[in-house]
Amino acid sequence: MPLYVEKKPEVLITEDGVRTDGRKPYELRPIRMTVGILDKADGSAFIEWGGNKILAAVFGPREVHPKHLVLPDKALIRTRYNMAPFSTPERKRPGPDRRSVELSKVIREALKPAIFVENYPGSVIDIFIEVLRSDAGTRVAGVNAASLALANAGIAMRGLVAACAVGRVGDFVVCDPNHDEDMWGDADMPMAMLMESEEITLLQIDGPMTEEQFREALNLGRRSIRFLYEMQKEALKRPYQVVERSVQGGA
Amino acid sequence: MLDSEMLTHNLLREYVRDLVSNGQRIDGRGFHEFRSIEIRNGNFTKAEGEAWLKLGNTQVLVGVKADVGEPFLDTPDKGVLISNTELLPLASPTFEPGPPNENAIEVARVVDRAIRSADAVDISSLVIIEGKLVYMLFLDMYVLDYDGNLEDALTMASLIALGRAEIPEVEVKEDGEIEVKESKWKVNLKDIPINFTFVKIGGELLLDPVLEEEQVSDAAITLAIDKEGRICSIQKKHGKFTMEEIINAASIARSKWPEMAEKIKEAI
Numbered sequence: 476m477p478l479y480v481e482k483k484p485e486v487l488i489t490e491d492g493v494r495t496d497g498r499k500p501y502e503l504r505p506i507r508m509t510v511g512i513l514d515k516a517d518g519s520a521f522i523e524w525g526g527n528k529i530l531a532a533v534f535g536p537r538e539v540h541p542k543h544l545v546l547p548d549k550a551l552i553r554t555r556y557n558m559a560p561f562s563t564p565e566r567k568r569p570g571p572d573r574r575s576v577e578l579s580k581v582i583r584e585a586l587k588p589a590i591f592v593e594n595y596p597g598s599v600i601d602i603f604i605e606v607l608r609s610d611a612g613t614r615v616a617g618v619n620a621a622s623l624a625l626a627n628a629g630i631a632m633r634g635l636v637a638a639c640a641v642g643r644v645g646d647f648v649v650c651d652p653n654h655d656e657d658m659w660g661d662a663d664m665p666m667a668m669l670m671e672s673e674e675i676t677l678l679q680i681d682g683p684m685t686e687e688q689f690r691e692a693l694n695l696g697r698r699s700i701r702f703l704y705e706m707q708k709e710a711l712k713r714p715y716q717v718v719e720r721s722v723q724g725g726a
Numbered sequence: 727m728l729d730s731e732m733l734t735h736n737l738l739r740e741y742v743r744d745l746v747s748n749g750q751r752i753d754g755r756g757f758h759e760f761r762s763i764e765i766r767n768g769n770f771t772k773a774e775g776e777a778w779l780k781l782g783n784t785q786v787l788v789g790v791k792a793d794v795g796e797p798f799l800d801t802p803d804k805g806v807l808i809s810n811t812e813l814l815p816l817a818s819p820t821f822e823p824g825p826p827n828e829n830a831i832e833v834a835r836v837v838d839r840a841i842r843s844a845d846a847v848d849i850s851s852l853v854i855i856e857g858k859l860v861y862m863l864f865l866d867m868y869v870l871d872y873d874g875n876l877e878d879a880l881t882m883a884s885l886i887a888l889g890r891a892e893i894p895e896v897e898v899k900e901d902g903e904i905e906v907k908e909s910k911w912k913v914n915l916k917d918i919p920i921n922f923t924f925v926k927i928g929g930e931l932l933l934d935p936v937l938e939e940e941q942v943s944d945a946a947i948t949l950a951i952d953k954e955g956r957i958c959s960i961q962k963k964h965g966k967f968t969m970e971e972i973i974n975a976a977s978i979a980r981s982k983w984p985e986m987a988e989k990i991k992e993a994i
Contacts (some may be wrong), residue, residue: 478774478893478906508870513870513871515783515819549950561771561864569812569866605868607771608770644969694761
């Protein structure tokens with residue numbers, strides 16, 4: 476039995492749109508990005524987003540093992556999203572479960588369109604995402620960190636992939652759902668974009684939304700993602716330094 | 727730890743050996759000197775106790791998670807302490823995803839043995855109802871960046887994480903229901919058993935080897951010293967040692983213990 480009691484808040488969002496952590500619907504949690512924090516990886520990044528703490532590392536382009544996976548005309552991209560046993564309130568058993576297998580796939584498909592895979596024929600680029608502490612929105616935080624790690628590794632890319640989740644709580648479309656909204660909200664929509672061309676590379680929805688709410692969610696998502704993209708560029712331009720910001724007035 | 731798949735270049739071997747024969751190491755340290763130790767603070771996990779420790783370029787993160795459950799049948803009067811090491815593929819180009827391999831299992835067991843044989847965590851104090859309900863402590867050791875000597879880094883980080891752990895108290899109601907309370911208790915560290923890893927290169931003993939030294943070493947050994955100065959566990963890894971060398975290693979480790987124990991106490 477875990478030593479943890481989940482407490483459902485009485486009100487998820489007030490009538491005038493104040494959320495359980497005091498944010499407005501369009502506000503992000505505080506975000507902090509650090510690039511190049513691992514010595515042995517070819518590229519690495521650490522993202523702290525709300526209560527999330529996520530490490531990403533990139534190895535490659537390097538030789539493919541096992542050999543039968545080699546793609547003669549382009550690089551193979553492999554992604555592993557993994558949660559630490561101590562990243563959740565209840566200890567998570569080490570190793571991949573069905574959720575992390577799916578997330579590894581959608582994250583790979585979010586990042587791959589940005590990479591010039593044809594530049595690295597016959598090689599592999601390995602992307603590892605380790606969730607050290609989880610607090611809703613780990614996949615989008617992981618995408619932001621992995622994108623930074625790829626750039627830090629010097630992989631040729633069309634641009635950076637930035638990501639953010641949007642959710643629905645009652646009639647409100649909210650940006651960057653927190654733990655409570657993730658647990659008891661009505662809809663959750665993680666998205667990632669290649670900001671150079673404003674193309675969507677990750678989009679999932681879990682929970683119903685009207686067409687109007689969906690449009691609002693897409694717009695709110697794009698606005699938040701642009702904000703993250705600007706942060707990513709700043710983090711990369713100041714290598715090995717910390718970029719820290721808390722958001723008061725919305726993204 | 728020596729990974730047989732690591733390509734060790736003869737050049738590196740010669741270079742490290744030449745240095746050692748001149749009384750030097752690749753990073754300029756003395757033979758019996760640890761790399762600098764840094765503890766990162768920052769609530770990095772959801773564990774009840776945690777420690778992110780940097781030993782030179784080696785980085786590890788240890789989390790202690792607690793749970794309640796049934797004790798093992800043969801030890802109804804003892805709680806449960808389970809140690810696990812993950813050699814994450816992001817820590818080294820030579821680590822691959824998958825279940826723990828023999829290296830990961832060995833490291834976890836070496837750390838566990840030091841802590842257990844020194845009785846550092848009083849597992850009898852983890853009993854709630856004898857034979858029925860006990861606290862279970864999971865010591866999850868995460869290797870983030872591998873530049874040699876995981877044993878010592880993980881042991882120090884584990885002791886800090888255990889010493890910092892604050893675990894919710896539970897109350898068993900009359901109907902058998904378990905209530906998790908707001909109040910917390912702290913794990914009482916009765917001892918600070920520290921592992922000291924040496925490699926042998928050209929007949930010399932080098933404390934706290936970096937990755938390159940591990941790769942070119944002739945032999946490796948890890949010894950744990952407790953607060954009484956006793957050796958509470960030993961793990962000889964690859965290669966061979968003379969008796970004098972092991973006795974020498976133990977006396978070096980013993981002389982280093984107070985300084986390292988002080989660092990651990992400070993971090994807790």
